[in-house]
Amino acid sequence: MELVSQTAHTVGARRGVTSFPPAITQNPYQRLLYSHLADLGFPLETAERLDVGWLVGARRDVAALHFHWPQAYYRHQGRCAFVATWIKLALFAARLLAARLLRYRVLWTVHQVYPHERGGRGTDRTAAVLLSYAAHALLVHDDCTAERVGAELPWAARKVALVPHGSYAGVYPAGRSRSEVRRELGLTDTAIVFLAFGHVRGYKDLDVLLDGFAAAGSAEIALVVAGLPLDGPSAQLVSERARSDPRIKPLLGFIPDEDVAELFCAADAAVVSRGDGGTSGALILALSLGTPAVVADVPGYLDLIRHGAAGWSFAAGDPQALGHVLDAAVADAYEFAAK
Known part of the structure; x- marks a missing residue:
């Protein structure tokens, strides 16, 4: 609630939240999260892409950019992957800077500091550093992850907020015997x-x-x-x-x-x-x-x-x-x- 109140105070009439990557309806975690945020007056706004053009155009409605798994925004698969990944990483940094200049609130739910399937030659580390500096708050679901943020990204420790993972009780129908x-x-x-x-x-x-x-x-x-x-x-x-x-x-x-x-x-x-x-x-x-x-x-x-x-x-x-x-x-x- 405190983070929600801070966002409302900072951005005024803008109250939308956009998930990166886009929320998947089959994922009950995201479905429940954004449903409850909507109940609090912070509706989910979709984005087909993350670029400066979208950031400029969405300012009227969107207050917060909420990152979950950021690797899709800097990794490149296929030919010339190494060079292309670093180019995408530079663009990711520029877009985060633009978001801050345009007065978006940047939030990162740190499910893990680095992706499960690690990329190559420091790209995941660089992306985590960039996002940790750009984020106004890093949300974690447990003390273990908070400690990892403190160990890997010590400058961001003061921005960590522990938000316990919600229960799935009552979400799924009982089914057969x-x-x-x-x-x-x-x-x-x-x-x-x-x-x-x-x-x-x-x-x-x-x-x-x-x-x-x-x-x-x-x-x-x-x-x-x-x-x-x-x-x-x-x-x-x-x-x-x-x-x-x-x-x-x-x-x-x-x-x-x-x-x-x-x-x-x-x-x-x-x-x-x-x-x-x-x-x-x-x-x-x-x-x-x-x-x-x-x-x-x-x-x-x-x-x-x-x-x-x-x-x-x-x-x-x-x-x-x-x-x-x-x-x-x-x-x-x-x-x-x-x-």
Whole structure:
């Protein structure tokens, strides 16, 4: 509320907020965020591009430029990528300067200081430095990310505002029964089912997940990997392991809203295997839906599971440790069922 009030005071009649990159309606995080801002009188205004022409023309309606994942505005894919990326980075810097001169409020929600898939030769670092200087505020969802901002961008630490990630409770419809979903997946009612939900990408440490699952000694367990593949090697790894182990059930594709809650209902626990820390929407989703989680032992995740009250933790990056923790979760599940 304080940031909203500051923006209103600074820009007067202008009250629109524009998301960069543009908000995706399928993303409940952005959908809920901008819906609540609109309720407070700060409507979402769309932008097809970020350039000086748009900045000049949008001044009448738009008060704040809200960055989430800025790499699309400076990275170039394809031929001459190195040179083209630095040219785009220079243009990005010029546009940020223009935004400040035109009295926009610049906000950066730091989901992570640097992109998960790092670029080359200092471009991500340079972009983070530029945006941290241009931003009036850097918003973070957890103390772990705030500490990383302080370590990597110390001059921006005074501009950091901690805004806890919202809950997804009530966002997704309940869906079908646990038994019906399990039958469709080829799972028995007595199996202990772990769910890895979210985009299938390299930074999710899916190799640790799959190796840890293979290392678990419990007999009747299963692993559902559900989410849209965003890189080929990760999807291929999941598919190959599923072909060799029928206990692994891949659902590699976009998961519609009506299928989300029922997948978590069918699972006994979620698994978040990534060990890089930061904000995990998949973990917050699991806990919002009442599903305990197995997580890597990084500070932000340990805080969310309340240091064991809502799940289990394993040594990040260690498949054997994950296997042991999966076995512990299975034992706990059987104990709860017997009570």
